[in-house]
Amino acid sequence: MDDTEEQTTGCLTTPTQGPRKTRFRGRQVAVYRFVYCVLNREVIGGDMVVRHRCNNRRCINPAHLTIGTRADNKRDDWDFAVNGVDYGLL
């Protein structure tokens, strides 16, 4: 993960088009999800998702990751779409 770039928003993004994937126990998982699970020693159930508070799906900064339900995640998308929240400016 040395090729991540730090953005002015504090996001650590990977130089990939979408969320970077990694292999873990023979499964493909999104890196941000993996980072969250490892750091928080939490196993995320099927209906829980790791959300990006910065709304940047390539970001793997643990400080920007939070756990929620799929419904929360959708609401984040709506919030972002409606308000155009830039968390870097708050």
Ligand SMILES: [Zn+2]
């Ligand atoms: Zn971020």
